[in-house]
Structure formats: C-alpha cells, structure tokens
Amino acid sequence: MRPQSLAGQDAFAPANTADIADAMIAASGLRIEVDRRRGRGAGLNPSGRFEPMQRETFDDGWQSLEELPPFKTEVQIEKPRTAITRNESPDLSFDRSINPYRGCEHGCIYCFARPTHAYMGLSAGLDFESKLFAKPDAPKLLERELAKPGYKVRVIAIGTNTDPYQPIEKEWRVMRQLLEVLNKANHPVAIVTKSAMILRDLDILTEMAAKNLVRVGISVTTLDRKLARLMEPRASTPTRRLEAIRGLSEAGVRTSVMAAPVIPALNDHELERILDAAKAAGAEEASYVLLRLPLEVSPLFRDWLLQNYPDRYRHVMSLVRSMRGGKDYDAEFGKRMKGAGPYAWQIARRFEMAAKRLGLTRRSLALRDDLFVPPNGSGVQLSLL
Secondary structure (H helix, E strand, O other), rough: OOOOOOOOEEEEEEOHHHHHHHHHHHHHHHHHHHHOOOOOOEEEOOOOOOOOOOEEEEOOOOOOOOOOOOOOOOEOOOOOOOOOOOOOOOOOOHHHEEOOOOOOOOOOOOOOOHHHHHHOOOOOOOHHHHEEEOOOOOOHHHHHHOOOOOOOHHHHOOOOOOOOOOOOOOHHHHHHHHHHHHHOOOOOEEEEEEHHHHHHHHHHHHHHHHOOEEEEEEEEEOOHHHHHHHHHOOOOOOHHHHHHHHHHHHHEEEEEEEEEEEOOOOOOHHHHHHHHHHHHOOOOOEEEEEOOOOHHHHHHHHHHHHOOOHHHHHHHHHHHHOOOOOOOOOOOOOOOOOOOOOHHHHHHHHOOOOOOOOOOOOOOOOOOOOOOOOOOOOOOOOOOO
16 A cells, blocks of 8 residues: 555645546545555545545655555434425426435445535545445334325335445345335335345335335346446446346336446447346336436546546547537436437437337336325324314
C-alpha cells in the first residue's frame, strides 16, 4: 500500500463537485488503495456534495507505517416517520414505494441512487456501499399506514432505489417482515432485485402470487461473470439471477427480466442474449433502462471505467454523451430512462425486435387491489369521539 500521511490524517480543500469531477479521475491521490476497498465497486470516496470541505488522502513523505483500515460494512438504524414514499414522476409506473435500507452493499458502480447518501453527510462512493442504514421499524410503520381510514390501495414498489435483498437482509430481515404485512393485508406489491436471496421468501411470494398480488423484476445486467464482479461486486452472479427467475416462475410468481442498465460499448452487445437466457429461464416480460449518470455517479463511473476498461473509456463516454445531448446525463422526464439520438434509437429497436421474437412484450395484467383487508389498526391513534 502507498504510505499514508502522518497518523493517517487527511488533507482538506474546498469542495465543489462540478469543479473537481475531472480532477477526481486524474488525481491518484483521491483514489482509495485497492487493499482498503477490495470487494467494493467504487474506487473513490469523495465528500458529499453538501459538505463544505473535500477530504483527500495524500503522501506527505514521512513514510508513516500507520495504515488506514479497510472499508467494512457498518449498519446503523434509521427511524423514519413513514414507511411509504410517494412520487409523481411521469416516468414511473407506480406512485408509492418502500425502501427497507439506505445505501446498498451490492456496490453497483452505476447505481443512480448513490447521490442520496449526500443527504446523510456521507459519500456517494465507498460510503454508499459500506455505511448502510436499516429501517427495522418499517414493517410496523407500514401496518399503521395501511390501517389509516381512507387509505387507497395502489401497487407498492420495493427495490426501485436500493436493493431490498442486499446481503444485510440476511440478518435484518426487514424485507421479509414487510412482505408478511403486505401478504396479511392482501396488498399488491412489485419487487425489483438482482439478488437470488429472493428465493428465501418463496413461501410468502407463492401465497401472494396465487391471489395475483405480486410481480417480480430480476435485473440482469450482463451474462459475463467477470464484468458482473467488477461492476456489481457483491450482487448475485448472472447465473444465480437466472436461477432466481426460474425458481420464481416455476412457483407461479409472475417474473420479468430487466436489462438495466444498458451501457454502450460495454454490455449493450449482450442485450439479445440476456433476453434469450431470461426467456429460457421462464421470464414473461422484459424491459430495459439506459445507463444513468446523475450528479456524483458520473465521476465515480468514469473513474471505474478508466481503471478497468481504459481502452474503451473514450468510446463509451462518447456514445453516452451522444444519447444525452452532449452531457453525461440528461434528467428530463421522458428521456432519462431511454436517452435520445441515433444510438439510443438503435438500442430501442433492437430491444423491441428481440422482445417481440421471444414473446416478452405482452404487458402484465394489473395486480388485484380488491382483496385488501386493512390491518387491525395496531399503533393507529384512535379518535376521541
């Protein structure tokens, strides 16, 4: 490892995400040593965009023997006021969701949720993968919200921000408890994950599927195990994800494949193969999302690309920008998921042709919302009159 500064201290400099984006890639002093981040996705850990100072580790020449420790997964308890988050985005097919966890140990370098860690005063880089927040009260909060008078049933999406089946779910089991509440109330739910751990809850999912209350989307980004390990270091392997599709489908759970994200000149050539493999495993539908690089995700992804695929860096980023109006990202509704321009059009046509050929284009029947039975009202404040 490169010697650290005296006593392992960091240097400080004014922080400005826009100004330091390119410098973060060029300056090796900002890159965390491999031994400290082994098994992680990001190579950087810049301060959050709301922080007044930018921390940078550097070698001051003192040849200190003291080394900074490796990044270890730490979990804190978060106590939200509500379990259900609502949105009005025209790009999304749902208006409410639940996030059992904040941050994600899967460490996917392209994750568009990384910038949300800035609201906790943490980095979108390695902090997002190692400093996690669990919400053990979420099941009780959900039960209370579902029991409120006048609650209107709509499909609740889980896994649209961070993965509900990331490794810490094995210990915390927040997702399973949420499913237990939803199943008991006969409430419809749509789940997105890239983890084969979802098969652990097949007993609950099978019961809900029999009542047409659940559908699952499995994200398969690549079939290349090496690329998957570099890009999504702690997520299930591609083979295990296909096994999850098969296991869910055989149990009668409506399952789709999500080729997301599609990254030009890196995994876009696999689009048809991913759909073929998912169809063979039992997927009923398919969708795709183009690579999204909002805020801090752009420099993190570009640094990762330089470190792992330096020969493709210029080509990948040139194509990305050709689909984003010359920028790394365009957040405009209607464009952020699919992009624009000739290359984006080509990807869309390839997907449509492959999905049609495989019979993956039919839209799911709506999940039932007429079976809902409000919880018993535990935790709900009663009226005085």
